[in-house]
Amino acid sequence: MLARDYRGADGWRLASLGFVALALVPAGAHLAALPNKIGRAPEAYMIMQQAYAGWALFGIVIFGALLTTAVHTIVMRRQRGPFWLSLGAFLLLAATQFVFWIYTYPANAATSNWTVLPADFEGWRRQWESSHAVNAVLTLAAFILLALAILETRRDDERPQV
Secondary structure (H helix, E strand, C coil): CCCCHHCCHHHHHHHHHHHHHHHHHHHHHHHHHHHHCCCHHHHHHHHHHHHHHHHHHHHHHHHHHHHHHHHHHHHHCCCCHHHHHHHHHHHHHHHHHHHHHCCCHHHHHHHHCCCCCCCCHHHHHHHEEEEEEEHHHHHHHHHHHHHCCCCHHHHHHCCCCC
């Protein structure tokens, strides 16, 4: 059965790809800033961290990416290649949440969202920065898998029916 036969499949493809791309924005920003921030003096680092005030709203984007990628996976359930690629993307996005809640969030809590200099500053900084670097890689991998799922679906659509 062709993917275009599924009702709304193109909408779910676009929504999932768009949300995952948006989730890549803050993840990539954290990774790109890491080399410039990691060696800064604690006081300078704390000031730089204030640039992220309000970024918690990106949680909406992450939720959207998880939801739309899950639905896309369900829509692709009859197409082996696209299904597994889409499922892989969903699982990678879910893994970013595991990393966030186990590593990033505790660092945010210990520092009151980087407004209070903690006793173990270096430990919390390494944990926070490392967790964001890992999430950037996971989110990029999810984006690539989802794009491959969409390309594979398109290739299936173009195959002649026998």
